[in-house]
Amino acid sequence: MAEQSAPRARPLSPHLQIYRWPVTMATSIAHRVTGVALSAGTILLAWWLIAAAMGADAYHVFAETAANPVGQIVLFGLVWSLTYHLFNGIRHLAWDIGHGFAVSTANRSGVVVVIVSALATLGILVLTHGISR
Protein backbone atom coordinates (compact mmCIF):
# COMPACT_ATOMS: atom_id res chain seq x y z
CA MET A 1 0.00 0.00 0.00
CA ALA A 2 2.87 2.34 0.79
CA GLU A 3 4.01 2.28 -2.86
CA GLN A 4 0.63 3.49 -4.05
CA SER A 5 1.18 7.07 -2.93
CA ALA A 6 -0.98 9.78 -4.40
CA PRO A 7 0.09 10.62 -7.99
CA ARG A 8 0.09 14.35 -7.25
CA ALA A 9 0.09 16.56 -4.16
CA ARG A 10 -3.35 16.94 -2.69
CA PRO A 11 -4.47 20.41 -1.60
CA LEU A 12 -3.76 21.17 2.04
CA SER A 13 -5.88 23.17 4.39
CA PRO A 14 -4.55 26.73 4.17
CA HIS A 15 -3.19 28.50 7.22
CA LEU A 16 -1.83 31.97 8.01
CA GLN A 17 1.44 31.46 6.11
CA ILE A 18 -0.40 30.17 3.03
CA TYR A 19 -2.94 32.96 2.61
CA ARG A 20 -2.06 36.13 0.78
CA TRP A 21 -2.59 38.70 3.54
CA PRO A 22 -5.58 40.89 2.68
CA VAL A 23 -5.46 44.48 3.94
CA THR A 24 -8.33 43.86 6.35
CA MET A 25 -6.59 40.83 7.91
CA ALA A 26 -3.27 42.65 8.32
CA THR A 27 -4.92 45.73 9.85
CA SER A 28 -6.99 43.56 12.19
CA ILE A 29 -3.93 41.68 13.45
CA ALA A 30 -2.03 44.96 13.81
CA HIS A 31 -4.92 46.37 15.87
CA ARG A 32 -4.63 43.51 18.33
CA VAL A 33 -0.82 43.60 18.49
CA THR A 34 -0.74 47.38 19.04
CA GLY A 35 -3.47 47.03 21.68
CA VAL A 36 -1.39 44.53 23.64
CA ALA A 37 1.69 46.76 23.24
CA LEU A 38 -0.24 49.78 24.53
CA SER A 39 -1.46 47.78 27.54
CA ALA A 40 2.18 47.01 28.34
CA GLY A 41 2.89 50.70 27.80
CA THR A 42 0.63 51.61 30.74
CA ILE A 43 3.40 50.18 32.97
CA LEU A 44 5.79 52.80 31.56
CA LEU A 45 3.11 55.48 31.94
CA ALA A 46 2.71 54.61 35.64
CA TRP A 47 6.50 54.61 36.03
CA TRP A 48 6.76 58.07 34.42
CA LEU A 49 4.06 59.54 36.69
CA ILE A 50 5.32 58.00 39.92
CA ALA A 51 8.90 59.00 39.07
CA ALA A 52 7.77 62.62 38.60
CA ALA A 53 5.91 62.46 41.92
CA MET A 54 8.80 60.92 43.87
CA GLY A 55 11.53 63.42 43.13
CA ALA A 56 14.44 64.50 40.97
CA ASP A 57 16.51 61.33 41.49
CA ALA A 58 13.66 58.98 40.60
CA TYR A 59 12.82 61.12 37.57
CA HIS A 60 16.44 61.11 36.47
CA VAL A 61 16.42 57.29 36.32
CA PHE A 62 13.28 57.34 34.17
CA ALA A 63 14.60 60.09 31.89
CA GLU A 64 17.93 58.32 31.37
CA THR A 65 16.15 55.07 30.49
CA ALA A 66 13.79 56.85 28.10
CA ALA A 67 16.67 58.67 26.40
CA ASN A 68 18.88 55.65 25.68
CA PRO A 69 18.51 53.96 22.26
CA VAL A 70 16.46 51.00 23.51
CA GLY A 71 14.14 53.37 25.39
CA GLN A 72 13.77 55.53 22.30
CA ILE A 73 12.90 52.53 20.12
CA VAL A 74 10.31 51.33 22.65
CA LEU A 75 8.77 54.81 22.91
CA PHE A 76 8.76 55.18 19.11
CA GLY A 77 6.93 51.84 18.88
CA LEU A 78 4.41 53.00 21.48
CA VAL A 79 3.78 56.28 19.64
CA TRP A 80 3.11 54.41 16.40
CA SER A 81 0.97 51.88 18.29
CA LEU A 82 -1.09 54.70 19.80
CA THR A 83 -1.64 56.57 16.51
CA TYR A 84 -2.40 53.34 14.64
CA HIS A 85 -4.76 51.97 17.34
CA LEU A 86 -6.47 55.37 17.57
CA PHE A 87 -7.14 55.74 13.83
CA ASN A 88 -7.96 52.07 13.29
CA GLY A 89 -10.18 52.21 16.38
CA ILE A 90 -12.18 55.01 14.75
CA ARG A 91 -12.47 52.71 11.69
CA HIS A 92 -13.83 49.98 13.97
CA LEU A 93 -16.34 52.37 15.54
CA ALA A 94 -17.53 53.33 12.05
CA TRP A 95 -18.09 49.63 11.33
CA ASP A 96 -19.98 49.34 14.64
CA ILE A 97 -22.54 51.86 13.41
CA GLY A 98 -22.72 50.14 10.03
CA HIS A 99 -20.45 52.23 7.80
CA GLY A 100 -17.66 51.13 5.46
CA PHE A 101 -18.35 47.41 5.20
CA ALA A 102 -17.96 47.14 1.39
CA VAL A 103 -14.76 45.20 0.65
CA SER A 104 -13.32 48.01 -1.48
CA THR A 105 -14.14 50.60 1.22
CA ALA A 106 -12.67 48.46 4.02
CA ASN A 107 -9.47 47.94 2.02
CA ARG A 108 -9.17 51.63 1.23
CA SER A 109 -9.85 52.74 4.83
CA GLY A 110 -7.22 50.22 6.00
CA VAL A 111 -4.58 51.72 3.72
CA VAL A 112 -5.61 55.24 4.80
CA VAL A 113 -5.24 54.28 8.48
CA VAL A 114 -1.73 52.87 7.92
CA ILE A 115 -0.60 55.97 5.99
CA VAL A 116 -2.20 58.51 8.35
CA SER A 117 -0.80 56.79 11.46
CA ALA A 118 2.67 56.69 9.89
CA LEU A 119 2.45 60.39 9.02
CA ALA A 120 1.21 61.26 12.52
CA THR A 121 4.08 59.27 14.04
CA LEU A 122 6.61 61.04 11.81
CA GLY A 123 5.01 64.37 12.73
CA ILE A 124 5.41 63.61 16.44
CA LEU A 125 9.00 62.50 15.80
CA VAL A 126 9.77 65.82 14.08
CA LEU A 127 8.05 67.79 16.87
CA THR A 128 10.01 66.02 19.60
CA HIS A 129 13.38 65.48 17.90
CA GLY A 130 13.39 68.12 15.16
CA ILE A 131 16.08 70.71 14.60
CA SER A 132 13.93 73.43 16.18
CA ARG A 133 14.34 71.92 19.66
Place this chain on the structure above:
Amino acid sequence: MTTPTPLARVEGLGAAHSGTGHFWRQRVSAVALIPLSVWFMYAAVRLVGADRDAVVAFLHQPVNAIAMALFVVAALHHGVLGLQVVIEDYVHTEGWKITLFLLNQLLAWTLGAVSLFALVKIAL
Protein backbone atom coordinates in the same frame (compact mmCIF):
# COMPACT_ATOMS: atom_id res chain seq x y z
CA MET B 1 -37.47 34.98 8.76
CA THR B 2 -37.37 35.79 12.43
CA THR B 3 -34.78 34.86 15.00
CA PRO B 4 -36.49 33.55 18.10
CA THR B 5 -34.89 34.49 21.39
CA PRO B 6 -35.80 32.01 24.11
CA LEU B 7 -36.66 33.78 27.35
CA ALA B 8 -34.31 31.55 29.36
CA ARG B 9 -31.31 32.61 27.27
CA VAL B 10 -32.22 36.28 27.52
CA GLU B 11 -32.52 36.06 31.29
CA GLY B 12 -29.22 34.17 31.51
CA LEU B 13 -27.58 36.90 29.34
CA GLY B 14 -25.98 34.36 27.03
CA ALA B 15 -23.04 32.01 27.39
CA ALA B 16 -20.90 34.44 29.40
CA HIS B 17 -23.87 35.59 31.56
CA SER B 18 -22.81 39.18 31.01
CA GLY B 19 -24.90 40.10 27.97
CA THR B 20 -23.53 42.97 25.91
CA GLY B 21 -21.83 44.58 28.92
CA HIS B 22 -18.28 43.86 27.76
CA PHE B 23 -18.95 45.02 24.19
CA TRP B 24 -20.60 48.22 25.35
CA ARG B 25 -17.95 49.20 27.92
CA GLN B 26 -15.25 48.56 25.31
CA ARG B 27 -16.99 51.04 22.97
CA VAL B 28 -17.66 53.68 25.63
CA SER B 29 -14.01 53.66 26.72
CA ALA B 30 -12.95 53.70 23.03
CA VAL B 31 -14.99 56.83 22.35
CA ALA B 32 -13.62 58.49 25.51
CA LEU B 33 -10.07 57.65 24.44
CA ILE B 34 -10.34 59.46 21.10
CA PRO B 35 -10.05 62.99 22.58
CA LEU B 36 -8.02 61.77 25.57
CA SER B 37 -5.38 60.13 23.34
CA VAL B 38 -5.07 63.26 21.24
CA TRP B 39 -4.60 65.28 24.44
CA PHE B 40 -2.08 62.74 25.76
CA MET B 41 0.01 63.00 22.58
CA TYR B 42 -0.05 66.79 22.89
CA ALA B 43 1.12 66.48 26.53
CA ALA B 44 3.79 63.93 25.62
CA VAL B 45 5.14 66.09 22.78
CA ARG B 46 5.31 69.05 25.17
CA LEU B 47 7.10 67.10 27.89
CA VAL B 48 9.59 64.99 25.91
CA GLY B 49 13.06 65.89 27.14
CA ALA B 50 11.69 68.22 29.81
CA ASP B 51 13.15 68.08 33.31
CA ARG B 52 11.19 66.95 36.35
CA ASP B 53 10.24 70.51 37.36
CA ALA B 54 8.56 71.14 34.01
CA VAL B 55 6.64 67.85 34.20
CA VAL B 56 5.47 68.62 37.75
CA ALA B 57 4.49 72.18 36.78
CA PHE B 58 2.46 70.82 33.85
CA LEU B 59 0.67 68.15 35.90
CA HIS B 60 0.16 70.59 38.79
CA GLN B 61 -2.42 72.43 36.69
CA PRO B 62 -5.88 71.06 37.52
CA VAL B 63 -6.97 70.68 33.87
CA ASN B 64 -3.88 68.64 33.03
CA ALA B 65 -4.08 66.54 36.20
CA ILE B 66 -7.74 65.71 35.54
CA ALA B 67 -7.13 64.96 31.84
CA MET B 68 -4.20 62.68 32.70
CA ALA B 69 -6.28 60.89 35.37
CA LEU B 70 -9.09 60.37 32.86
CA PHE B 71 -6.63 59.09 30.25
CA VAL B 72 -5.05 56.65 32.73
CA VAL B 73 -8.42 55.28 33.92
CA ALA B 74 -9.93 55.02 30.43
CA ALA B 75 -6.78 53.44 28.97
CA LEU B 76 -6.49 50.85 31.76
CA HIS B 77 -10.21 50.03 31.57
CA HIS B 78 -10.05 49.68 27.76
CA GLY B 79 -6.85 47.62 28.05
CA VAL B 80 -8.31 45.21 30.60
CA LEU B 81 -11.30 44.56 28.34
CA GLY B 82 -9.07 44.10 25.29
CA LEU B 83 -6.59 41.78 26.96
CA GLN B 84 -9.48 39.72 28.33
CA VAL B 85 -10.60 39.01 24.76
CA VAL B 86 -7.04 38.12 23.73
CA ILE B 87 -6.79 35.70 26.67
CA GLU B 88 -10.18 34.18 25.82
CA ASP B 89 -9.06 33.67 22.21
CA TYR B 90 -5.73 31.97 22.85
CA VAL B 91 -5.82 30.36 26.31
CA HIS B 92 -8.06 27.32 26.50
CA THR B 93 -6.87 25.76 29.75
CA GLU B 94 -9.35 26.78 32.42
CA GLY B 95 -6.76 27.21 35.17
CA TRP B 96 -4.42 29.35 33.06
CA LYS B 97 -7.33 31.39 31.73
CA ILE B 98 -8.61 32.28 35.22
CA THR B 99 -5.06 33.01 36.41
CA LEU B 100 -4.44 35.40 33.51
CA PHE B 101 -7.86 37.06 34.01
CA LEU B 102 -6.85 37.73 37.63
CA LEU B 103 -3.38 39.02 36.72
CA ASN B 104 -4.89 41.23 34.01
CA GLN B 105 -7.31 42.88 36.45
CA LEU B 106 -4.99 43.08 39.44
CA LEU B 107 -2.12 44.57 37.42
CA ALA B 108 -4.45 47.20 35.97
CA TRP B 109 -5.78 48.12 39.44
CA THR B 110 -2.23 48.41 40.73
CA LEU B 111 -1.10 50.57 37.81
CA GLY B 112 -4.22 52.71 38.28
CA ALA B 113 -3.56 53.16 41.99
CA VAL B 114 0.11 54.04 41.40
CA SER B 115 -0.70 56.50 38.59
CA LEU B 116 -3.55 58.23 40.45
CA PHE B 117 -1.51 58.44 43.67
CA ALA B 118 1.29 60.09 41.68
CA LEU B 119 -1.14 62.55 40.09
CA VAL B 120 -2.74 63.47 43.42
CA LYS B 121 0.69 63.93 45.01
CA ILE B 122 1.80 66.22 42.18
CA ALA B 123 -1.46 68.15 41.85
CA LEU B 124 -2.08 68.93 45.54
